[in-house]
Ligand code: SF4
Ligand code: SF4
């Protein structure tokens with residue numbers, strides 16, 4: 001993981017420039033990319049997260065995720081520091097909605113796909129045969145086989161539930177500290193774009209070329225790992 | 227970390243068996259074609275070794291596909307893999323290769339066994355002899371395409387594992403070559419084993435020919451194994467870690483050094499050199515050597531599959 005602030009700024013600038021001049025400009029991006037009006041992403045602010053797991057429970061309820069599997073988990077590391085100033089480090093594990101998604105590239109039937117309109121990586125449960133190639137390929141290890149549908153399953157930004165009803169994703173709504181920000185990267189006035197501009201963020205395993213869309217505002221790590 | 231159960235493990239041994247069987251099939255056809263064209267010509271159908279290869283290849287590929295289907299979480303929906311395609315998916319491309327390979331495999335077998343088939347059919351179903359006559363005119367193209375598709379199938383068994391970014395040991399450009407080479411030698415071994423069981427002559431020219439090809443093939447495999455791990459170690463980081471986890475101490479380290487390098491590669495190499503040098507070829511030597519080769523390849527597939535999934539990048 002490397003600090004991606006500069007990278008992010010460059011991207012945002014390019015994004016803003018791209019959006020503002022796109023009606024006139026012939027720039028490097030493809031038609032589909034310039035036309036796409038929505039590109040959803042999520043930010044997890046680890047400095048605000050208290051590890052209450054409200055997001056996990058809300059996701060389970062809203063998306064009818066069976067017991068024993070989950071689309072989302074909060075990993076707790078620690079505790080660090082001396083009493084009474086002890087603290088933990090929390091990391092969100094959920095689909096990172098990769099721009100270049102290994103799960104989509106390997107799926108033999110096209111069941112794993114990227115929704116063209118929103119950039120959401122999702123699964124057609126009917127098309128999935130359960131070969132588990134996507135579970136093998138996902139570098140973030142967040143896919144699972146749904147024991148009810150027997151299909152591969154994962155976070156879809158509540159595409160079939162809350163988003164359809166015009167609401168924010170369940171985990172975002174449930175968070176008591178507003179540690180989660182969800183929104184459209186292509187909308188320069190959105191809260192997520194403002195949040196990403198105002199903070200330095202990291203994305204996991206960027207060296208694999210997956211270009212994930214789960215951004216993390218990192219908290220102090222508590223330990224030194226080499 | 228336990229050898230067979232760990233968090234990052236997704237694909238279990240059935241996939242290793244599938245990869246093994248696909249390799250055996252590809253290798254058996256490859257050597258059947260070589261035997262026919264390099265030493266037996268029109269008499270190929272009389273050879274126990276060619277017969278064995280032509281029995282093993284279809285059974286292995288069908289059994290492999292069967293295992294693959296049973297390993298799906300929705301085995302009854304396997305037909306969706308045949309209906310929906312994804313050009314970026316190695317598995318999808320592999321299914322295409324498998325299907326086309328089988329067409330040429332059956333066609334080649336029919337051409338090679340044309341005489342016995344025609345003798346049997348002539349009094350009964352005369353039209354089949356017409357068909358086989360027609361088919362035989364395409365022998366050269368069928369043979370060429372069969373060779374291409376058997377090599378593609380052998381390499382596919384490696385590409386299936388290497389086409390993902392998560393596991394640095396599997397995401398390795400040498401893997402398809404290594405699996406191709408070991409698949410071919412497992413095909414040769416199964417032809418030899420089946421051949422002597424079908425009363426093929428263990429001192430026959432087929433055996434001499436296969437041994438001549440197998441010696442450089444095994445040397446090549448050893449070189450590829452070396453390149454595979456040297457490449458990982460020199461890449462540093464998680465790749466290096468993956469290599470040391472795999473071939474270092476522990477259950478899989480034993481499997482690698484004793485099972486694969488010892489029993490699977492060095493022992494057959496020594497036996498082949500011995501048999502070639504002394505021309506002493508007995509049923510037990512040929513069969514024993516072939517069994518060791520096959521064991522080595524099964525172990526290699528499992529070793530790579532399991533240890534490959536132990537270290538994530
Ligand atoms: S995080 Fe995994 S499941 Fe999500 S898009 Fe990336 S590869 Fe696919
Ligand atoms: S498990 Fe389903 S979604 Fe995943 S690669 Fe296989 S068919 Fe595609």
Ligand code: SF4
Pocket residue numbers: 058059060062063071072094154155156157158169170171172
């Ligand atoms: S966005 Fe929806 S599906 Fe994804 S983790 Fe949050 S609640 Fe679950």
